[in-house]
Amino acid sequence: xxxxxxxxxxxxxxxxxxxxxYWTADGFALRRFHPVLKGVSVTVRRGERVAIVGExxxxxxxxLRVVLGVLQPASGRxxxxxxxxxxxxxxxxxxxxxRIGYVPQDPARSLNPRLKVRDIVMEPLERSDLTEREKMExxxxxxxMVQLHESVLDYYPAQLSGGMMQRVLIARAVVHExxxxxxxxxxxxxxxSIQAQVINLLNSIQRKLGCTMVVVTHxxxxxxxxxxxxxxxxxxxxxxxxxxxxxxxxxxSELAKLLIRSFSLVTSSANGR
Amino acid sequence: MGYEEPEGVVWxxxxxxxxxxxxxxFCLAGESGCGKSTLGSAIAGILPPHAVTxxxxxxxxxxxxxxxxxxxxxxxxxVVTYVPxxxxxxxxxYLTIGEQFYYVxxxxxxxxxxxxxxxxxxxxxxxxxxxxxxxxxxxxELSGGMQQRAAIALALSTGxxxxxxxxxxxxxxxHLRFQxxxxLRRLRREGGLxxxxxxxxxxxxxxxxxRGAIMYAxxxxxxxxxxxxxxxxAHPYTRMLVDAIPRxxxxxPPKSYPGEPPRPGEERPGCPFRDRCPxxxxxxxxxxxxxxxxDGGRNVACWLYA
Amino acid sequence: xxxxxxxxxSLVGRAWRGSARFRAGVAMSLLILxxxxxxxxxxxxxxxxxxxxxxxxxxxxxxxxxxxxPMGTDxxxxxxxxxxxxGARLALVQVGTVVALSLAVGLLVGVLAAYYRGLVEAAxxxxxxxxxxxxxxxxxxALRLALGQGFHTLVLxxxxxxxxxxxxxxxxxxxxxxxxxxxxxxxxxxxxxxIILLRHVLRNVVQPVLVQAITDLGSVLLEASAINxxxxxxxxxxxxxxxxxxxxxxxxxxxxxxxxxxxxxxxLTALGFSLVGDALRxxxxxxxxxxxxxWF
Numbered sequence: 036x037x038x039x040x041x042x043x044x045x046x047x048x049x050x051x052x053x054x055x056x057y058w059t060a061d062g063f064a065l066r067r068f069h070p071v072l073k074g075v076s077v078t079v080r081r082g083e084r085v086a087i088v089g090e091x092x093x094x095x096x097x098x099l100r101v102v103l104g105v106l107q108p109a110s111g112r113x114x115x116x117x118x119x120x121x122x123x124x125x126x127x128x129x130x131x132x133x134r135i136g137y138v139p140q141d142p143a144r145s146l147n148p149r150l151k152v153r154d155i156v157m158e159p160l161e162r163s164d165l166t167e168r169e170k171m172e173x174x175x176x177x178x179x180m181v182q183l184h185e186s187v188l189d190y191y192p193a194q195l196s197g198g199m200m201q202r203v204l205i206a207r208a209v210v211h212e213x214x215x216x217x218x219x220x221x222x223x224x225x226x227x228s229i230q231a232q233v234i235n236l237l238n239s240i241q242r243k244l245g246c247t248m249v250v251v252t253h254x255x256x257x258x259x260x261x262x263x264x265x266x267x268x269x270x271x272x273x274x275x276x277x278x279x280x281x282x283x284x285x286x287x288s289e290l291a292k293l294l295i296r297s298f299s300l301v302t303s304s305a306n307g308r
Numbered sequence: 309m310g311y312e313e314p315e316g317v318v319w320x321x322x323x324x325x326x327x328x329x330x331x332x333x334f335c336l337a338g339e340s341g342c343g344k345s346t347l348g349s350a351i352a353g354i355l356p357p358h359a360v361t362x363x364x365x366x367x368x369x370x371x372x373x374x375x376x377x378x379x380x381x382x383x384x385x386x387v388v389t390y391v392p393x394x395x396x397x398x399x400x401x402y403l404t405i406g407e408q409f410y411y412v413x414x415x416x417x418x419x420x421x422x423x424x425x426x427x428x429x430x431x432x433x434x435x436x437x438x439x440x441x442x443x444x445x446x447x448x449e450l451s452g453g454m455q456q457r458a459a460i461a462l463a464l465s466t467g468x469x470x471x472x473x474x475x476x477x478x479x480x481x482x483h484l485r486f487q488x489x490x491x492l493r494r495l496r497r498e499g500g501l502x503x504x505x506x507x508x509x510x511x512x513x514x515x516x517x518x519r520g521a522i523m524y525a526x527x528x529x530x531x532x533x534x535x536x537x538x539x540x541x542a543h544p545y546t547r548m549l550v551d552a553i554p555r556x557x558x559x560x561p562p563k564s565y566p567g568e569p570p571r572p573g574e575e576r577p578g579c580p581f582r583d584r585c586p587x588x589x590x591x592x593x594x595x596x597x598x599x600x601x602x603d604g605g606r607n608v609a610c611w612l613y614a
Numbered sequence: 615x616x617x618x619x620x621x622x623x624s625l626v627g628r629a630w631r632g633s634a635r636f637r638a639g640v641a642m643s644l645l646i647l648x649x650x651x652x653x654x655x656x657x658x659x660x661x662x663x664x665x666x667x668x669x670x671x672x673x674x675x676x677x678x679x680x681x682x683x684p685m686g687t688d689x690x691x692x693x694x695x696x697x698x699x700x701g702a703r704l705a706l707v708q709v710g711t712v713v714a715l716s717l718a719v720g721l722l723v724g725v726l727a728a729y730y731r732g733l734v735e736a737a738x739x740x741x742x743x744x745x746x747x748x749x750x751x752x753x754x755x756a757l758r759l760a761l762g763q764g765f766h767t768l769v770l771x772x773x774x775x776x777x778x779x780x781x782x783x784x785x786x787x788x789x790x791x792x793x794x795x796x797x798x799x800x801x802x803x804x805x806x807x808x809i810i811l812l813r814h815v816l817r818n819v820v821q822p823v824l825v826q827a828i829t830d831l832g833s834v835l836l837e838a839s840a841i842n843x844x845x846x847x848x849x850x851x852x853x854x855x856x857x858x859x860x861x862x863x864x865x866x867x868x869x870x871x872x873x874x875x876x877x878x879x880x881x882l883t884a885l886g887f888s889l890v891g892d893a894l895r896x897x898x899x900x901x902x903x904x905x906x907x908x909w910f
Binding site: 238295297 | 339340452481482483485486508509510548549551552553554555556561562563564565566568569571
Binding site: 103104105129130132133135137139140141144145146147148149150155158159161162207211 | 798
């Protein structure tokens with residue numbers, strides 16, 4: 036396989052001036068382009084914990100799809116784990132994406148209702164050359180990592196609670212020991228007590244695997260726990276890209292100030308009353 | 309209160325005794341499955357036909373639930389009104405905002421079109437929406453925040469003095485949430501509203517409400533002022549909720565406890581929280597704790613305080 | 615959509631407990647199945663059932679129902695009871711074959727169109743639209759001229775007009791399944807397309823379409839009977855209920871029993887299958903409306 040487009044540096048994800056969006060029909064035979072990401076440049080180094088923070092419509096989901104190799108940008112370069120993923124033909128992109136662990140936002144849409152947990156978690160191992168026994172071992176390890184009991188192996192998704200579904204998704208994402216973990220709103224649908232569990236869980240997994248972790252969320256305090264650096268996205272553009280302490284101490288963009296106000300005003304008004 | 313299901317009755321709310329004073333902002337807090345929505349629906353008079361009730365409920369001085377009988381005539385809409393989580397549920401997608409006001413005002417107060425629209429303008433201004441921009445629009449043409457404000461305006465247009473808001477901010481972006489809370493605060497001050505605020509977000513609720521009740525598995529486990537609940541939680545579950553709240557600027561990881569809230573319908577003897585409680589007594593597995601009064605108008609349902 | 619996750623077994627269980635219609639339908643269908651299984655063995659005059667005219671035909675012809683011939687005899691002297699009993703098996707074989715093959719083709723077309731999109735989708739949906747427009751009876755007419763009478767003609771004409779319904783239903787369900795994140799996750803993991811189609815797409819599309827197919831068994835029977843009645847399908851001597859009814863059509867005022875009994879059985883069978891399918895479909899998603907299709 037040619038090495039065209041591989042960059043031997045220490046980056047896990049690199050987006051350089053990426054513009055991406057979708058097309059709609061415009062009149063008879065024409066199509067119109069609606070850009071969602073406009074000239075976005077982000078670099079995530081190996082082992083980093085980064086949060087992409089934005090509200091609905093900011094383009095954070097589109098960014099994820101670009102990184103995953105499923106949405107070709109209209110312009111710009113996308114390098115994932117050293118490979119320019121869009122230079123690869125579609126049927127070969129899995130060679131890159133199989134080293135990623137992706138946890139989508141909605142557990143209800145991310146679990147095949149006709150498959151048992153065992154088969155769901157084992158799927159990423161299919162392309163590897165492990166024996167059946169080794170695969171089961173890995174599956175058991177993954178379940179342990181997310182603190183689920185082995186008995187869930189024979190459950191169907193309909194029998195799982197929201198928190199358990201989320202953990203199964205995380206288990207599936209880590210069973211093949213990925214180098215990059217991508218999470219889309221991992222805690223938004225969870226009760227607050229379970230949210231805390233999952234936050235701690237994700238951090239311990241990231242420490243154990245030593246992987247790069249990118250979390251997309253609108254929840255700034257949650258992002259703070261899961262990342263060291265924050266990339267703020269607003270209407271398709273990066274408005275701020277700084278370590279968290281700096282963001283909280285001296286926010287520069289309007290969005291950052293607004294978010295911080297919204298989240299801590301509530302805290303202070305609650306404490307002050 | 310519960311619901312009639314093929315397998316039997318699923319009790320969503322169990323032996324709850326609460327009092328909310330006029331003009332108060334009261335919060336019903338808890339996680340999914342705790343029964344707060346059912347309780348809120350009951351107060352607003354919108355329990356579904358297959359609901360089952362026991363006990364008494366008085367709203368605005370009127371007895372509306374008496375054992376199995378429910379009579380909300382004249383109360384629903386006029387005395388108590390409701391704002392749901394998803395503004396899409398309370399705003400009909402087929403009518404413009406103006407038309408929605410017209411139908412509501414016509415049926416509750418018998419107003420004619422002109423009068424209804426004039427009132428609608430008033431109400432929309434009170435929620436900081438520009439009537440000329442909004443009256444002619446359909447709900448899906450408005451942003452989420454605007455939809456929610458319109459829903460609040462619509463709910464209040466009936467002249468009701470009690471507002472039940474069921475997770476009104478959960479579907480909104482972060483900065484909009486606080487704006488809605490600010491709005492509700494202002495409306496309360498100006499209109500002397502009694503507010504029942506249902507939420508899983510304790511922090512947000514504490515910015516708006518003075519008193520609150522924490523619910524778990526259909527029961528009220530603690531009642532008290534929001535300051536007490538957040539600052540010195542008595543019930544272990546309240547403490548767990550408070551510990552789990554992510555706070556900006558505080559990089560310590562949130563304290564997490566194992567286990568999950570039980571699903572409605574799962575019933576076992578004793579205190580429902582004992583599996584997750586960090587300090588269970590042997591009594592907790594056998595008997596359900598009663599509501600025990602503490603200082604400062606607080607009540608806790610926990611054997612630790614017996 | 616609310617079909618996700620419910621296994622067929624629990625669906626059946628729920629329908630059984632909840633719906634009297636379902637139980638009635640199952641009873642009727644089982645009755646017919648039993649007839650199909652043992653009918654040929656207990657028929658008093660099996661050879662007449664298959665169409666042979668008995669030697670003492672002249673005396674026997676046209677007798678109304680009696681103890682000796684519970685359903686009477688037809689104009690050629692054949693025992694109607696035997697013919698009807700043999701017909702049960704034939705009816706089920708015809709209907710089963712048609713539905714099974716239409717389902718197979720329809721599923722394949724719908725799923726492939728939804729998964730591959732683009733040119734494949736355009737071509738397949740176009741073909742589906744074209745075939746949707748063909749009424750079975752017209753197709754039967756054409757095939758009758760081209761291929762002559764027989765089982766193959768009947769089955770082929772029905773399949774050609776029924777598969778597009780399943781293709782369209784499969785396409786609609788498959789389209790939403792293909793958008794699901796679990797399909798995306800499988801692609802990211804490098805799972806080959808054909809396995810994704812089988813394990814994720816097909817598995818989730820089959821159930822609602824299958825329920826539709828079960829409901830259709832009744833309609834297919836009616837349509838097959840109609841085609842046979844018109845002489846466009848099976849041979850005139852075959853013990854098909856439609857054909858028996860056709861035999862008695864000329865004498866419907868003087869010897870009504872010849873058409874009456876097979877007609878009754880057609881009704882019973884179609885009703886039984888429809889009730890079963892309807893109750894299953896309601897259990898699946900109470901909001902699905904019935905697609906009313908009798909014979910065109």
